[in-house]
Amino acid sequence: MSLILLFLILLSISLSWATSFSYPTPQTFIQCMSKQFGPYTKFVGTIYTSNSSLYLHLLQSSQQNPRWLNFSTPKPLLIITPFQESEIQAIILCSKKYNLQIRVRSGGHDYKGLSYLCKTPFILVDLFNLRSVEINLEDETAWVQTGATLGELYYSLAKRSEIHGFPAGLCPSVGVGGHLSGGSLCTLLWKYGLAADNVLDAYLIDANGKITDRETMGEDLFWAIRGRGGASFGVILSWKIKLVRVPPTVTTFNIKKTLEQGATKLVSKWQYISDKLHEDLFIRVIIQNVGNGTQKTVQASFNSLFLGGVDRLMPLMNESFPELGLQAENCTEMNWIQSILFFEWISNKFLKEERVFMIMDPSGGQMKEISESDIPFPHRKGNLYNIQYLVWWEVNGIKASNKHVHWIRMLYKYMRPYVSKFPRAAYLNYRDLDFGTNKESNVSYLEARVWGLKYFKGNFKRFAQVKSKVDPKNFFRNKQSIPFLETGAD
Template sequence: MHGARRKAHLVFIKGSPTPLPIESYNKKVTNMRTASSGSVPGLVFLLGLLLFSSSSSSCEASDSVYDTFIQCLANHSDPSPPASSIVYNQSNSSYTTVLQSYIRNRRFNTSSTPKPLIIVTPLVESHVQAAILCSKNVGMEMKIRSGGHDYDGLSYISDIPFFILDLFNLRAIDVNIGDETAWVQAGATLGELYYRIWEKSKLHGFPAGVCPTVGAGGHISGGGYGNMLRKYGLSIDQVVDAKIVDVNGRILDRKAMGEDLFWAIRGGGGSSFGVILAYKIKLVAVPETVTVFRVERTLDQNATDLVYKWQLVADKIDNDLFIRLLLQPVTVNKKRTIRASFVSLFLGDAARLLSVMDKDFPALGLKKEDCMEMSWIESVLYWGNFDNGTSADALLSRTPDSVNFLKRKSDYVQTPISKDGLEWMWKKMIAIGKTGLVFNPYGGRMSEIPSSETAFPHRAGNIYKIQYSVSWSEEGEEADKEYMTQIRRLYSYMTPFVSKSPRGSFLNYRDVDIGVTKTWSYDEGKVYGAKYFLNNFDRLVKVKTAVDPTNFFRNEQSIPPLK
């Protein structure tokens, strides 16, 4: 009985790689009735009546899937806590709260956004194992969410019936200062990780992102980028072990999974290969005193010359120094202009920073009064846009200050943009409207690690990475269209200045504009796969084929298996 109702909601069509939603199946039935004659359309019509005779069939199907899934979970996991306590369907009073708690982009939190039939919130590792086996049993697509910062929502939306495996309860962090390592579960946030390290040591840190509410699982598996990368590389460059649940429900560590899969889940995106439970990371040394600064200049204050010179030194300067460059169209004295903000973290005191800047970037004119000395954990708060003096406890909050509509894109720059090119850019940015650019410098350790060392390929040869950024608070399709058009237009204008053949992109800055797949063929996957992974894409496909040949772990930009 459960199976019949499930098929009423999720229909499997011979020759189709994925089950069809009811609406698509109804359309197929209608087309068949229109195109056919004789007894066949009558049979199809009766089948349609049987499966979809009432408006409540979808709800009944959802309930049936829920009942079947709960029973399966109970059969495959410990009785305590009960399976029903970790699963939410659409009739559950907490469903909406659980769903929306980890949506970080309002574009995917509207009444028309596809919603999961079920949300599973595992409390223990065995719940994840059972969820994989049971989702296969009911034929559901599974989305894996660790923090919800997936810019294009692929971890929690789908065009076909699906459920979410939300890992926010798996947030344990075990810091071992003795051997300078930590086990971090996938649902822990970066803020929680930084706090737990700081609790144990004031001289250790970890190179990862500056937003404290990002989930560790997705962040690390996609590469993990932060303001210490010139000194220590990416997050994945400090990963020494991992635990993953594979398609057969087995929990594997590095030794059990083998070096190929361990390579793939460091930069290739874990959700193509299994469910990441935890990473074992190597902590890095941070000095007792670090220094930050923020210096802003507009076009009237020689910003063009400074941005040009930044390109010549940002990837070659002392490895302890990271200078991010924010470029934003603004209005000053009723005049539209570009503001360039140089935002820095220096792993050392202000005196040494000033010496480095005077030698390698004197044009910025950095002064002692521009510099703020602080502890590393205070710099985490500073870069997280907390007010000075905020307690480190703030890093434990999982609630962002605000959640807006947003779109992000990315590029890599390998040759400095000329001053003429920059001036042309400024005109385009001012004309377009609101979209800004973030230049993140490379060099240092990033240039020393081979591109094949991990699945993340964008290493030597890149001066900096660009993030295109636009956020808005206005609701409605018109606003969405306006701002999405803005950012896509600027991305198009930047084509002459960025990497080519292929034009590279950063997986953690998820961007469905560069390609998606509906068939999970190699050719479709390579459209976006070559941009995210360059020459590493083919190796990722081989790993995928070996560990998940039936393509259970998939999304619109996942690694396809060879068929």
């Protein structure tokens, strides 16, 4: 066979394959979805095409990072806002039929925008209509749909009980779906662990459009979605969580110290004691540059949540951290819900200023009592604290982005000798694509290990085994999704 003939045959096969997997028009996809429903089932969600007047508004409504709003960023073929499970099933089945990827958004806080970005045509599934919170105080549990925000969960709890809380994050606009499935650091982790440690059950739609719960999905998949994120395995519909007991009165404080006021020694002392404090006492440190011109300096803010009153807090602080100089008048007693607002107010105060800063969260108490393999989040024993590197700016644009991203990369590089190594560990919900990404067409386990071990340490291989079992055709994928475990890979 001549080379020319062979080339023409291969080209014909290539063209045939491309034709068979041509992307549909929005109308074609909508027709496919309608065929998935029986004669007595009605599609009640909303489908937005790029011609819809609300398309751009909806696309931008919950994107917390304006870097991803520029005109060169690929936009979804459709934005679909389902109201019921069957609509999501139809989206999955039709996306598979037309070789489309899907992106699922529950809050829009993904630092790298993986919940709404894709290089090839894709469907954006926004779950903000699925936001119910059903609380059962008798058995101290709640079912929370993925589209609910942390603020809505906390509000529902506050209406029902003064002594129940849940160990999750501080930002009220974060979606429950991505937050819980990534692990969830919080101010209650000392006493109760992560949010993912307190998940009892979940409903998930798999790559075949089947709805499963903990029993039917199996313990391996249930293990995987509590700390890895559901984006590699399916669409998580709702979570059953275990509520925790909190005292009616808690105490907060926020002490600020500059370099000139001894911040360096205080941070040094905090590093030695932060993981050994009483389980009712959580103290984090925020380090930032403050001032302008010749008045520029570095400031450390020690903000704390104590599960109890000032009368109990002061003896503990005088014994374990007297150098901070805490006085009773520096403290404020409140309830647990108010403490969430206190921490959020502090965070917003930092974010309104164009600054580079670090948030250092201690890892002690209950965190060290839970095995690194109980759920996918492995940063437990031997981990003193977690650092979140942040830079915030208001002016959007390539020049501003390049400037500030360069700043944060310099800071990250500077910290290299002083943090965990071999590998340098990282927390999934502080996602970083600089660690490495998957190839679009061929997701390799051996290549993905470069970033996977940073997030998950020894748990990464188990992820790949679960992926090979529950999504063998790799329908659910993104730049840092879990790959298959190739034969012979280790």
